[in-house]
Amino acid sequence: MPVRQGADVIEPKGRLGVLLVGLGAVSTTFIAGVEAVKKGIGQPVGSLTQMGTIRLGKRTDNRVPLIKDFVPLAKLEDLVFGAWDIFEDSAYEAAMHAGVLEKDLLKQLKSPLQKIKPMKAVFDQNYVKRLNGTNVKTGANKFKLAQQLIEEIAEWKRKNRCSRVVMIWAASTEIFLKQHAVHKTLESFEQAMRDNHRSIAPSMLYAYAALKSGIPFANGAPNLTVDIPALRTLAEENGLAICGKDFKTGQTLMKTIIAPGLKARMLGLNGWYSTNILGNRDGEVLDDPESFKTKEESKLSVLEYILQPDVYPDLYKDFSHVVRINYYPPRGDNKEGWDNIDIFGWLGYPMQIKIDFLCRDSILAAPIVLDLALFLDLAQRAGMKGIQEWLSFYFKSPQTAPGLYPEHDVFIQLMKLKNTLRYLRGEDLITHLGLEYYD
Numbered sequence: 001m002p003v004r005q006g007a008d009v010i011e012p013k014g015r016l017g018v019l020l021v022g023l024g025a026v027s028t029t030f031i032a033g034v035e036a037v038k039k040g041i042g043q044p045v046g047s048l049t050q051m052g053t054i055r056l057g058k059r060t061d062n063r064v065p066l067i068k069d070f071v072p073l074a075k076l077e078d079l080v081f082g083a084w085d086i087f088e089d090s091a092y093e094a095a096m097h098a099g100v101l102e103k104d105l106l107k108q109l110k111s112p113l114q115k116i117k118p119m120k121a122v123f124d125q126n127y128v129k130r131l132n133g134t135n136v137k138t139g140a141n142k143f144k145l146a147q148q149l150i151e152e153i154a155e156w157k158r159k160n161r162c163s164r165v166v167m168i169w170a171a172s173t174e175i176f177l178k179q180h181a182v183h184k185t186l187e188s189f190e191q192a193m194r195d196n197h198r199s200i201a202p203s204m205l206y207a208y209a210a211l212k213s214g215i216p217f218a219n220g221a222p223n224l225t226v227d228i229p230a231l232r233t234l235a236e237e238n239g240l241a242i243c244g245k246d247f248k249t250g251q252t253l254m255k256t257i258i259a260p261g262l263k264a265r266m267l268g269l270n271g272w273y274s275t276n277i278l279g280n281r282d283g284e285v286l287d288d289p290e291s292f293k294t295k296e297e298s299k300l301s302v303l304e305y306i307l308q309p310d311v312y313p314d315l316y317k318d319f320s321h322v323v324r325i326n327y328y329p330p331r332g333d334n335k336e337g338w339d340n341i342d343i344f345g346w347l348g349y350p351m352q353i354k355i356d357f358l359c360r361d362s363i364l365a366a367p368i369v370l371d372l373a374l375f376l377d378l379a380q381r382a383g384m385k386g387i388q389e390w391l392s393f394y395f396k397s398p399q400t401a402p403g404l405y406p407e408h409d410v411f412i413q414l415m416k417l418k419n420t421l422r423y424l425r426g427e428d429l430i431t432h433l434g435l436e437y438y439d
Protein backbone atom coordinates (compact mmCIF):
# COMPACT_ATOMS: atom_id res chain seq x y z
CA MET A 1 0.00 0.00 0.00
CA PRO A 2 1.62 3.31 -1.02
CA VAL A 3 2.05 6.14 1.46
CA ARG A 4 -0.85 8.50 1.05
CA GLN A 5 0.12 12.10 0.49
CA GLY A 6 -1.75 15.35 0.71
CA ALA A 7 -5.46 15.23 1.37
CA ASP A 8 -5.41 11.51 0.76
CA VAL A 9 -4.85 10.49 4.41
CA ILE A 10 -8.00 8.70 5.60
CA GLU A 11 -9.91 10.68 8.23
CA PRO A 12 -10.27 9.08 11.68
CA LYS A 13 -13.80 7.80 12.09
CA GLY A 14 -15.13 6.07 15.18
CA ARG A 15 -13.30 5.04 18.33
CA LEU A 16 -9.59 4.28 18.59
CA GLY A 17 -8.71 1.45 21.00
CA VAL A 18 -5.40 1.83 22.83
CA LEU A 19 -4.29 -1.53 24.16
CA LEU A 20 -1.52 -1.27 26.72
CA VAL A 21 0.62 -4.18 27.78
CA GLY A 22 1.31 -3.48 31.44
CA LEU A 23 -0.90 -1.34 33.64
CA GLY A 24 1.82 0.14 35.83
CA ALA A 25 3.14 3.63 36.50
CA VAL A 26 3.50 4.76 32.87
CA SER A 27 0.20 3.35 31.59
CA THR A 28 -1.92 4.62 34.48
CA THR A 29 -0.29 8.07 34.38
CA PHE A 30 -1.07 8.20 30.67
CA ILE A 31 -4.71 7.09 31.01
CA ALA A 32 -5.40 9.27 34.07
CA GLY A 33 -3.78 12.21 32.26
CA VAL A 34 -6.01 11.83 29.22
CA GLU A 35 -9.07 11.61 31.47
CA ALA A 36 -7.92 14.73 33.37
CA VAL A 37 -7.44 16.65 30.12
CA LYS A 38 -10.86 15.55 28.90
CA LYS A 39 -12.38 16.85 32.14
CA GLY A 40 -10.54 20.15 31.77
CA ILE A 41 -8.58 19.70 35.03
CA GLY A 42 -5.15 19.22 33.49
CA GLN A 43 -3.05 20.21 30.49
CA PRO A 44 -1.31 17.71 28.18
CA VAL A 45 2.13 19.19 28.81
CA GLY A 46 4.91 17.37 26.98
CA SER A 47 2.68 16.13 24.17
CA LEU A 48 3.63 17.25 20.69
CA THR A 49 0.31 16.09 19.24
CA GLN A 50 -1.67 18.22 21.69
CA MET A 51 0.50 21.31 22.21
CA GLY A 52 3.01 21.34 19.36
CA THR A 53 2.82 23.57 16.30
CA ILE A 54 4.30 23.19 12.85
CA ARG A 55 5.60 25.92 10.58
CA LEU A 56 4.44 25.72 6.99
CA GLY A 57 5.79 27.51 3.94
CA LYS A 58 8.04 30.57 4.15
CA ARG A 59 8.71 32.34 7.43
CA THR A 60 6.87 35.36 6.07
CA ASP A 61 3.75 33.25 5.40
CA ASN A 62 2.88 33.15 9.09
CA ARG A 63 1.30 29.71 8.85
CA VAL A 64 1.94 27.90 12.13
CA PRO A 65 -1.02 25.63 12.93
CA LEU A 66 -1.21 23.24 15.83
CA ILE A 67 -0.08 19.77 14.74
CA LYS A 68 -3.47 18.35 15.74
CA ASP A 69 -5.18 20.84 13.42
CA PHE A 70 -2.77 20.12 10.59
CA VAL A 71 -2.93 16.31 10.43
CA PRO A 72 -6.10 14.29 11.07
CA LEU A 73 -5.47 12.75 14.49
CA ALA A 74 -7.94 10.86 16.64
CA LYS A 75 -9.58 13.06 19.29
CA LEU A 76 -8.97 12.33 22.98
CA GLU A 77 -12.72 11.84 23.37
CA ASP A 78 -12.54 8.95 20.90
CA LEU A 79 -9.85 6.97 22.76
CA VAL A 80 -10.79 3.75 24.58
CA PHE A 81 -8.26 2.06 26.85
CA GLY A 82 -7.62 -1.59 27.55
CA ALA A 83 -4.69 -3.36 29.23
CA TRP A 84 -3.10 -6.58 30.35
CA ASP A 85 -1.27 -7.01 33.63
CA ILE A 86 -0.12 -9.81 35.90
CA PHE A 87 -1.84 -8.03 38.81
CA GLU A 88 -5.62 -7.70 39.03
CA ASP A 89 -5.69 -4.06 40.17
CA SER A 90 -7.92 -1.76 38.14
CA ALA A 91 -6.31 1.31 36.57
CA TYR A 92 -7.52 3.29 39.59
CA GLU A 93 -5.89 0.96 42.15
CA ALA A 94 -2.75 0.62 40.05
CA ALA A 95 -2.44 4.41 39.74
CA MET A 96 -2.90 4.78 43.50
CA HIS A 97 -0.24 2.14 44.04
CA ALA A 98 2.18 3.72 41.55
CA GLY A 99 2.03 6.96 43.52
CA VAL A 100 2.87 9.21 40.58
CA LEU A 101 -0.26 11.38 40.57
CA GLU A 102 -1.78 12.93 43.65
CA LYS A 103 -4.53 10.95 45.32
CA ASP A 104 -6.90 13.93 45.18
CA LEU A 105 -6.57 14.11 41.44
CA LEU A 106 -7.03 10.37 41.04
CA LYS A 107 -10.18 10.43 43.17
CA GLN A 108 -11.73 12.87 40.69
CA LEU A 109 -10.97 10.38 37.91
CA LYS A 110 -12.05 7.30 39.81
CA SER A 111 -15.07 6.44 37.68
CA PRO A 112 -13.33 6.01 34.28
CA LEU A 113 -10.17 4.52 35.86
CA GLN A 114 -12.00 1.92 37.90
CA LYS A 115 -13.67 0.55 34.77
CA ILE A 116 -10.33 -0.47 33.29
CA LYS A 117 -9.62 -3.97 34.59
CA PRO A 118 -6.56 -5.70 33.20
CA MET A 119 -6.95 -8.82 31.09
CA LYS A 120 -4.91 -11.85 32.10
CA ALA A 121 -1.29 -11.44 31.02
CA VAL A 122 0.99 -13.68 29.04
CA PHE A 123 3.84 -13.83 31.52
CA ASP A 124 6.82 -15.97 32.34
CA GLN A 125 9.01 -15.19 35.31
CA ASN A 126 12.07 -16.39 33.45
CA TYR A 127 11.93 -13.11 31.53
CA VAL A 128 11.22 -10.73 34.44
CA LYS A 129 12.87 -12.24 37.48
CA ARG A 130 11.67 -9.81 40.13
CA LEU A 131 7.93 -10.09 39.44
CA ASN A 132 5.35 -12.66 40.33
CA GLY A 133 1.60 -12.24 39.77
CA THR A 134 -1.53 -14.33 39.51
CA ASN A 135 -3.49 -12.64 36.72
CA VAL A 136 -1.78 -14.82 34.14
CA LYS A 137 -2.98 -16.94 31.21
CA THR A 138 -2.18 -20.63 30.92
CA GLY A 139 -1.76 -22.48 27.64
CA ALA A 140 -0.19 -25.61 26.18
CA ASN A 141 2.58 -23.64 24.48
CA LYS A 142 3.58 -20.12 23.39
CA PHE A 143 1.75 -20.45 20.08
CA LYS A 144 -1.48 -21.31 21.91
CA LEU A 145 -0.98 -18.32 24.24
CA ALA A 146 -0.59 -16.03 21.23
CA GLN A 147 -3.82 -17.45 19.78
CA GLN A 148 -5.59 -16.63 23.04
CA LEU A 149 -4.37 -13.05 22.76
CA ILE A 150 -5.60 -12.82 19.16
CA GLU A 151 -9.09 -14.00 20.15
CA GLU A 152 -9.14 -11.69 23.15
CA ILE A 153 -8.15 -8.65 21.04
CA ALA A 154 -10.94 -9.34 18.53
CA GLU A 155 -13.46 -9.68 21.35
CA TRP A 156 -12.20 -6.51 23.07
CA LYS A 157 -12.40 -4.52 19.84
CA ARG A 158 -15.95 -5.70 19.20
CA LYS A 159 -17.14 -5.08 22.76
CA ASN A 160 -15.64 -1.61 22.87
CA ARG A 161 -16.96 -0.72 19.41
CA CYS A 162 -13.56 0.43 18.12
CA SER A 163 -12.97 1.08 14.44
CA ARG A 164 -9.18 0.95 14.91
CA VAL A 165 -6.76 -0.32 17.58
CA VAL A 166 -3.08 0.32 18.41
CA MET A 167 -0.95 -1.60 20.91
CA ILE A 168 1.86 -0.23 23.08
CA TRP A 169 4.22 -2.25 25.28
CA ALA A 170 4.50 -0.43 28.61
CA ALA A 171 5.21 -3.53 30.69
CA SER A 172 8.35 -4.38 32.62
CA THR A 173 11.73 -4.69 30.96
CA GLU A 174 12.50 -8.29 30.06
CA ILE A 175 15.90 -9.95 30.31
CA PHE A 176 18.46 -9.29 27.60
CA LEU A 177 17.90 -11.47 24.55
CA LYS A 178 20.06 -11.60 21.46
CA GLN A 179 18.67 -12.23 18.03
CA HIS A 180 18.49 -15.98 17.40
CA ALA A 181 18.09 -18.11 14.28
CA VAL A 182 14.44 -18.78 15.21
CA HIS A 183 13.70 -15.06 14.83
CA LYS A 184 14.64 -15.09 11.16
CA THR A 185 11.45 -16.05 9.36
CA LEU A 186 7.81 -16.20 10.32
CA GLU A 187 7.87 -19.97 9.84
CA SER A 188 10.82 -20.49 12.21
CA PHE A 189 9.28 -18.04 14.67
CA GLU A 190 5.93 -19.86 14.71
CA GLN A 191 7.64 -23.23 15.05
CA ALA A 192 9.68 -21.87 17.96
CA MET A 193 6.45 -20.70 19.62
CA ARG A 194 5.08 -24.23 19.34
CA ASP A 195 8.37 -25.60 20.74
CA ASN A 196 8.30 -23.16 23.67
CA HIS A 197 11.72 -21.94 22.60
CA ARG A 198 13.57 -19.81 25.15
CA SER A 199 14.24 -17.07 22.59
CA ILE A 200 10.53 -16.27 22.31
CA ALA A 201 9.75 -13.78 25.08
CA PRO A 202 6.21 -12.89 26.20
CA SER A 203 6.55 -9.42 24.63
CA MET A 204 7.04 -11.10 21.23
CA LEU A 205 3.76 -12.97 21.67
CA TYR A 206 1.88 -9.71 22.22
CA ALA A 207 3.58 -8.13 19.19
CA TYR A 208 2.83 -11.18 17.06
CA ALA A 209 -0.82 -11.15 18.19
CA ALA A 210 -1.11 -7.43 17.37
CA LEU A 211 0.37 -7.84 13.91
CA LYS A 212 -1.77 -10.89 13.19
CA SER A 213 -4.81 -8.84 14.26
CA GLY A 214 -4.05 -5.91 11.93
CA ILE A 215 -2.86 -3.67 14.77
CA PRO A 216 0.25 -1.44 14.72
CA PHE A 217 2.67 -1.92 17.62
CA ALA A 218 5.07 0.32 19.58
CA ASN A 219 7.62 -0.95 22.06
CA GLY A 220 8.22 1.34 25.05
CA ALA A 221 10.80 -0.88 26.76
CA PRO A 222 14.26 -1.93 25.57
CA ASN A 223 13.27 -5.58 24.97
CA LEU A 224 14.05 -7.09 21.57
CA THR A 225 10.30 -7.76 20.95
CA VAL A 226 9.38 -6.49 17.48
CA ASP A 227 12.97 -5.78 16.45
CA ILE A 228 13.44 -9.17 14.77
CA PRO A 229 13.21 -10.10 11.07
CA ALA A 230 10.18 -12.41 11.50
CA LEU A 231 8.00 -9.70 13.04
CA ARG A 232 9.38 -6.92 10.81
CA THR A 233 8.37 -9.01 7.80
CA LEU A 234 4.95 -9.74 9.30
CA ALA A 235 4.40 -5.99 9.79
CA GLU A 236 5.44 -5.26 6.19
CA GLU A 237 3.30 -8.03 4.77
CA ASN A 238 0.22 -7.01 6.75
CA GLY A 239 0.78 -3.30 5.99
CA LEU A 240 1.26 -2.37 9.66
CA ALA A 241 3.37 0.27 11.37
CA ILE A 242 5.85 -0.72 14.09
CA CYS A 243 8.31 1.29 16.17
CA GLY A 244 10.50 1.14 19.29
CA LYS A 245 12.44 0.78 21.49
CA ASP A 246 12.41 2.24 24.99
CA PHE A 247 10.64 5.56 25.67
CA LYS A 248 13.13 8.41 25.68
CA THR A 249 12.64 10.13 29.04
CA GLY A 250 14.83 11.43 31.86
CA GLN A 251 18.55 11.10 31.59
CA THR A 252 18.70 9.88 28.00
CA LEU A 253 16.45 12.71 26.87
CA MET A 254 18.92 15.12 28.48
CA LYS A 255 21.83 13.34 26.82
CA THR A 256 20.32 13.68 23.38
CA ILE A 257 19.65 17.37 24.01
CA ILE A 258 23.12 18.22 25.34
CA ALA A 259 25.41 15.99 23.26
CA PRO A 260 24.31 17.51 19.89
CA GLY A 261 25.06 20.96 21.35
CA LEU A 262 28.56 19.97 22.42
CA LYS A 263 29.20 18.48 19.01
CA ALA A 264 27.77 21.52 17.22
CA ARG A 265 30.38 23.66 19.03
CA MET A 266 33.17 21.09 18.40
CA LEU A 267 33.78 20.66 22.13
CA GLY A 268 35.51 17.42 23.10
CA LEU A 269 34.41 14.75 25.57
CA ASN A 270 36.60 12.73 27.90
CA GLY A 271 33.84 11.03 29.82
CA TRP A 272 30.18 10.96 30.77
CA TYR A 273 29.21 9.31 34.03
CA SER A 274 25.47 8.84 34.64
CA THR A 275 23.85 7.41 37.70
CA ASN A 276 20.22 7.18 38.81
CA ILE A 277 18.31 6.38 41.93
CA LEU A 278 14.71 5.32 41.56
CA GLY A 279 12.31 3.43 43.76
CA ASN A 280 9.35 2.37 41.65
CA ARG A 281 8.54 -1.12 40.38
CA ASP A 282 10.50 -0.39 37.23
CA GLY A 283 13.52 0.32 39.44
CA GLU A 284 12.97 -2.95 41.27
CA VAL A 285 12.83 -4.90 38.00
CA LEU A 286 15.95 -3.14 36.73
CA ASP A 287 17.73 -4.13 39.92
CA ASP A 288 17.96 -7.57 38.36
CA PRO A 289 21.22 -7.69 36.36
CA GLU A 290 19.59 -9.41 33.36
CA SER A 291 16.86 -6.79 32.98
CA PHE A 292 19.41 -4.02 33.64
CA LYS A 293 21.61 -5.37 30.84
CA THR A 294 18.72 -4.79 28.38
CA LYS A 295 18.35 -1.22 29.65
CA GLU A 296 22.09 -0.57 29.71
CA GLU A 297 22.51 -1.56 26.07
CA SER A 298 19.71 0.83 25.18
CA LYS A 299 21.17 3.73 27.16
CA LEU A 300 24.81 3.32 26.15
CA SER A 301 24.54 3.50 22.38
CA VAL A 302 23.18 7.06 22.33
CA LEU A 303 26.43 9.03 22.70
CA GLU A 304 28.44 6.96 20.22
CA TYR A 305 25.94 7.65 17.48
CA ILE A 306 25.54 11.35 18.19
CA LEU A 307 29.23 12.17 18.65
CA GLN A 308 30.61 10.00 15.82
CA PRO A 309 34.09 9.24 17.25
CA ASP A 310 35.11 7.81 13.87
CA VAL A 311 34.49 11.13 12.16
CA TYR A 312 35.90 13.25 15.02
CA PRO A 313 38.63 11.13 16.66
CA ASP A 314 40.40 14.19 18.15
CA LEU A 315 37.26 15.11 20.05
CA TYR A 316 35.48 11.86 20.85
CA LYS A 317 37.79 8.88 20.53
CA ASP A 318 37.69 6.56 23.54
CA PHE A 319 35.51 8.70 25.80
CA SER A 320 34.40 6.83 28.86
CA HIS A 321 30.65 6.28 29.26
CA VAL A 322 29.19 4.69 32.38
CA VAL A 323 25.49 4.27 33.23
CA ARG A 324 24.21 3.04 36.60
CA ILE A 325 20.70 2.49 37.94
CA ASN A 326 20.25 2.01 41.65
CA TYR A 327 17.02 0.82 43.20
CA TYR A 328 16.29 3.08 46.16
CA PRO A 329 12.70 2.60 47.42
CA PRO A 330 12.19 5.94 49.27
CA ARG A 331 12.27 7.85 45.97
CA GLY A 332 9.32 6.07 44.36
CA ASP A 333 8.71 7.28 40.82
CA ASN A 334 10.59 10.52 41.45
CA LYS A 335 13.93 9.51 40.06
CA GLU A 336 17.10 11.47 40.53
CA GLY A 337 19.59 11.33 37.70
CA TRP A 338 23.11 12.67 38.09
CA ASP A 339 25.45 13.28 35.22
CA ASN A 340 29.07 14.25 35.42
CA ILE A 341 30.35 15.32 32.02
CA ASP A 342 34.07 15.87 31.47
CA ILE A 343 34.49 18.01 28.39
CA PHE A 344 37.42 19.91 26.90
CA GLY A 345 37.76 23.07 24.86
CA TRP A 346 40.34 25.28 23.09
CA LEU A 347 43.84 23.69 23.30
CA GLY A 348 42.38 20.77 25.23
CA TYR A 349 41.59 22.68 28.43
CA PRO A 350 39.24 20.58 30.61
CA MET A 351 35.85 21.68 31.92
CA GLN A 352 33.03 19.92 33.74
CA ILE A 353 29.27 19.98 33.54
CA LYS A 354 27.14 18.56 36.36
CA ILE A 355 23.47 17.82 35.94
CA ASP A 356 21.16 16.84 38.74
CA PHE A 357 17.80 16.07 37.17
CA LEU A 358 15.06 15.61 39.76
CA CYS A 359 12.77 14.04 37.28
CA ARG A 360 9.45 12.25 37.29
CA ASP A 361 9.77 9.33 34.96
CA SER A 362 6.14 8.59 34.27
CA ILE A 363 5.27 12.28 33.92
CA LEU A 364 7.77 12.38 31.07
CA ALA A 365 6.66 9.05 29.61
CA ALA A 366 2.86 9.58 29.61
CA PRO A 367 2.77 12.17 26.78
CA ILE A 368 5.02 9.90 24.72
CA VAL A 369 2.47 7.10 25.00
CA LEU A 370 -0.29 9.47 23.89
CA ASP A 371 1.68 10.79 20.91
CA LEU A 372 2.70 7.29 19.83
CA ALA A 373 -0.88 6.03 19.99
CA LEU A 374 -2.11 8.93 17.86
CA PHE A 375 0.79 8.90 15.39
CA LEU A 376 0.69 5.12 14.95
CA ASP A 377 -2.99 5.41 14.11
CA LEU A 378 -2.21 8.25 11.69
CA ALA A 379 0.56 6.18 10.07
CA GLN A 380 -1.91 3.38 9.59
CA ARG A 381 -4.48 5.61 7.92
CA ALA A 382 -1.72 7.09 5.72
CA GLY A 383 -0.70 3.65 4.48
CA MET A 384 2.71 3.68 6.21
CA LYS A 385 3.96 0.21 7.03
CA GLY A 386 6.99 -1.38 8.68
CA ILE A 387 9.46 0.54 10.86
CA GLN A 388 8.45 4.16 11.45
CA GLU A 389 11.80 5.93 11.71
CA TRP A 390 10.11 9.33 11.90
CA LEU A 391 8.96 8.32 15.39
CA SER A 392 12.61 7.92 16.56
CA PHE A 393 12.04 11.15 18.48
CA TYR A 394 10.28 9.14 21.19
CA PHE A 395 12.83 6.34 21.69
CA LYS A 396 16.16 5.70 23.37
CA SER A 397 17.07 3.02 20.81
CA PRO A 398 15.19 3.90 17.64
CA GLN A 399 14.39 0.96 15.46
CA THR A 400 15.82 1.35 11.96
CA ALA A 401 15.78 -0.62 8.76
CA PRO A 402 18.59 -3.22 8.65
CA GLY A 403 21.90 -1.63 7.68
CA LEU A 404 20.96 1.90 8.74
CA TYR A 405 22.27 3.51 11.92
CA PRO A 406 19.73 5.09 14.28
CA GLU A 407 19.42 8.87 14.52
CA HIS A 408 19.67 9.93 18.17
CA ASP A 409 20.00 13.72 17.92
CA VAL A 410 16.66 14.96 19.29
CA PHE A 411 16.66 18.01 17.01
CA ILE A 412 17.23 15.99 13.84
CA GLN A 413 14.58 13.55 15.07
CA LEU A 414 12.09 16.38 15.51
CA MET A 415 12.85 17.78 12.06
CA LYS A 416 12.33 14.34 10.57
CA LEU A 417 9.02 13.94 12.39
CA LYS A 418 7.69 17.33 11.30
CA ASN A 419 8.90 16.93 7.72
CA THR A 420 7.09 13.59 7.58
CA LEU A 421 3.88 15.35 8.62
CA ARG A 422 4.47 18.08 6.00
CA TYR A 423 5.05 15.39 3.38
CA LEU A 424 1.85 13.59 4.34
CA ARG A 425 -0.07 16.83 3.85
CA GLY A 426 1.63 17.73 0.58
CA GLU A 427 3.42 20.77 2.08
CA ASP A 428 6.98 21.83 1.19
CA LEU A 429 9.62 20.30 3.44
CA ILE A 430 11.50 22.82 5.54
CA THR A 431 15.25 22.76 4.98
CA HIS A 432 16.22 25.93 6.87
CA LEU A 433 18.25 26.84 3.81
CA GLY A 434 17.90 30.52 4.67
CA LEU A 435 18.21 31.90 1.14
CA GLU A 436 16.51 35.22 0.57
CA TYR A 437 13.07 34.69 -1.00
CA TYR A 438 13.29 30.92 -0.52
CA ASP A 439 13.38 30.60 3.23
Ligand SMILES: NC(=O)c1ccc[n+]([C@@H]2O[C@H](COP(=O)([O-])OP(=O)(O)OC[C@H]3O[C@@H](n4cnc5c(N)ncnc54)[C@H](O)[C@@H]3O)[C@@H](O)[C@H]2O)c1
Binding pocket: 021, 022, 023, 024, 025, 026, 027, 084, 085, 086, 087, 098, 121, 122, 123, 124, 128, 131, 133, 169, 170, 171, 172, 173, 174, 202, 203, 220, 221, 222, 246, 247, 248, 249, 250, 280, 281, 282, 361, 362, 364, 365
Ligand atom coordinates in the same frame (compact mmCIF):
# COMPACT_ATOMS: atom_id res chain seq x y z
N1 LIG B 1 8.93 5.64 33.09
C1 LIG B 1 9.74 5.94 32.14
O1 LIG B 1 10.12 7.06 32.01
C2 LIG B 1 10.19 4.90 31.18
C3 LIG B 1 11.09 5.27 30.20
C4 LIG B 1 11.52 4.33 29.29
C5 LIG B 1 11.04 3.05 29.35
N2 LIG B 1 10.18 2.70 30.32
C6 LIG B 1 9.76 1.32 30.38
O2 LIG B 1 8.36 1.25 30.37
C7 LIG B 1 7.98 0.10 31.07
C8 LIG B 1 6.91 0.48 32.08
O3 LIG B 1 7.45 1.31 33.08
P1 LIG B 1 6.64 1.57 34.43
O4 LIG B 1 7.38 2.58 35.19
O5 LIG B 1 5.22 1.77 34.12
O6 LIG B 1 6.84 0.16 35.15
P2 LIG B 1 5.84 -0.55 36.18
O7 LIG B 1 6.65 -1.61 36.82
O8 LIG B 1 5.14 0.43 37.03
O9 LIG B 1 4.73 -1.19 35.22
C9 LIG B 1 4.97 -2.29 34.43
C10 LIG B 1 3.78 -3.22 34.57
O10 LIG B 1 3.92 -4.28 33.63
C11 LIG B 1 3.41 -5.44 34.22
N3 LIG B 1 3.92 -6.58 33.47
C12 LIG B 1 5.14 -7.15 33.50
N4 LIG B 1 5.24 -8.14 32.62
C13 LIG B 1 4.04 -8.20 31.99
C14 LIG B 1 3.51 -9.02 30.95
N5 LIG B 1 4.26 -9.97 30.40
N6 LIG B 1 2.25 -8.79 30.54
C15 LIG B 1 1.48 -7.82 31.10
N7 LIG B 1 1.94 -7.03 32.09
C16 LIG B 1 3.19 -7.22 32.52
C17 LIG B 1 3.85 -5.36 35.67
O11 LIG B 1 3.06 -6.16 36.48
C18 LIG B 1 3.67 -3.87 35.93
O12 LIG B 1 2.40 -3.58 36.50
C19 LIG B 1 9.24 -0.51 31.69
O13 LIG B 1 9.72 -1.54 30.87
C20 LIG B 1 10.18 0.64 31.67
O14 LIG B 1 11.54 0.23 31.61
C21 LIG B 1 9.74 3.59 31.25
